[in-house]
Amino acid sequence: MTAFLRTTALAGGIAALAAGSALAEEVNLYSYRQPELLKPLTDAFTEETGIAVNVAFLEDGMVERLTAEGDRSPADLVLTVDISRLASVVDAGVTQPVESTVLTDHVPAAFHDPDNHWWGLTTRARIIYASKDRVEDGEVTTYEDLADPKWEGRICTRSGTHAYNVALVAAYLHHHGEEATKDWLEGVKSNLARKPQGNDRAQVKAIWAGECDIAIGNTYYMGQMLEDPEQTEWANSVDIVFPTFEGAGTHMNISGIAMTKAAPNKENALKFMEFLVSPEAQEIYAEANHEYPIAPGSEPSDLVKGWGEFTPDDVNLMDLAALRPDALRLIQEVDFDG
Structure with a gap:
């Protein structure tokens, strides 16, 4: 001891x-x-x-x-x-x-x-937090949508090299290959409203403050924000969207x-x-x-159930772990955090 x-x-x-x-x-x-x-x-x-x-x-x-x-x-x-x-x-x-x-x-x-x-x-699911006031239902439905030019200046996220985002990029790499993943990363980067920073909750705060309209985050942060009186207003300013990969499910x-x-x-x-x-x-x-x-x-829990149903991506998580070095390399090649 x-x-x-x-x-x-x-x-x-x-x-x-x-x-x-x-x-x-x-x-x-x-x-x-x-x-x-x-x-x-x-x-x-x-x-x-x-x-x-x-x-x-x-x-x-x-x-x-x-x-x-x-x-x-x-x-x-x-x-x-x-x-x-x-x-x-x-x-x-x-x-x-x-x-x-x-x-x-x-x-x-x-x-x-x-x-x-x-x-x-x-x-946990890696989802999209979307402004209730500035994003229409069905306006974003896939991870691929994040690279659409219509989101230029409207996306917030934490560092691309954070483990949560590296895993998401590894999943994109699994489904689409290296060339498409690099193009996607460049597209998402060009749509950022600000330099990647903060944690997942900081992105929701930025939506509440009008700095961006959508953000990438984990589901459980919604529960944490709702439990914090200082952050409840942030949480209530967004909807949870369960995006999917084209032809697959939501990243887990x-x-x-x-x-x-x-x-x-x-x-x-x-x-x-x-x-x-x-x-x-x-x-x-x-x-x-x-x-x-x-x-x-x-x-x-009833709270989590209330966020809605979705289809989880069925990719083997060890396959994503094996792709992590390549995902990180691509993130750095496009200078995502620059």
């Missing part, structure tokens, strides 16, 4: 470590998700099992930290968002495969690593978990992984984070 306290302090944030130290059993988690977003889950797990969950929040550098710690790492599990980040942890050789009938029964094959190193927990990404190679509390770590894909935990996670649960039979 002493070593874990040291590493979590360096990581920049810890949750429930003092309380956890009084319990006989524990599991240690490195997370790219902030502890408060996981607290409903960790509290429910501890109440059910008596096992404390110690969460170390890392803003970045998870792979580098695990590589440096090696076999001495106090981390049992890593939880992150975005398929490229999950793949990078596995590619670094700091995880181990997990065999579990509970996991295979609750996580569809499309949402876990073929070699069982990472397992999906929830999904994932949050997922993997067991570290070091895992000093392997048995407890497996219990926590299996708990996270249970119907109870899936609904807690979906409610707390406004995402789509993965386990069969689980339902999203």
Whole structure:
């Protein structure tokens, strides 16, 4: 526990470590998700099992930290968002495969690593936020539409090199090939109202402020904005549009978990992984984070259901992870953020 306290302090944030130290059993988690977003889950797990969950929040550098710690790492599990980040942890050789009938029964094959190193927990759609006042229904329906000159000076987005946008470009590359993807990126860039900046919520704020008319973002940010009194007005100024790729569906990404190679509390770590894909935990996670649960039979929250139905793209997420380097190269070639 002493070593874990040291590493979590360096990581920049810890949750429930003092309380956890009084319990006989524990599991240690490195997370790219902030502890408060996981607290409903960790509290429910501890109440059910008596096992404390110690969460170390890392803003970045998870792979580098695990590589440096090696076999001495106090981390049992890593939880992150975005398929490229999950793949990078596995590619670094700091995880181990997990065999579990509970996991295979609750996580569809499309949402876990073929070699069982990472397992999906929830999904989110990368959608379009559209001004209620300045965008007509049906005016934008596909990702391809974003390059249409009619949107010149009307689009806002965060950095093109952010993991969420790189994954979207990788999906475009999968469906359309390199030449068409580069043309599309150039078209979208020419339609930007301002230089890429801020996070997804900042783009919705820009729509509310009249700086642009549409923006690219993840679905769950709508839920987060509606919970924040300072941001509710931003959220109410936009509609959610579920665009599709021509001939395919809406781009999806994932949050997922993997067991570290070091895992000093392997048995407890497996219990926590299996708990996270249970119907109870899936609904807690979906409610707390406004995402789509993965386990069969689980339902999203009423708020998320209210955003509408859509057809998810069925591309294998590992295929997108493999295309990430090419997607990033194309983003840089067109100087998307310039």
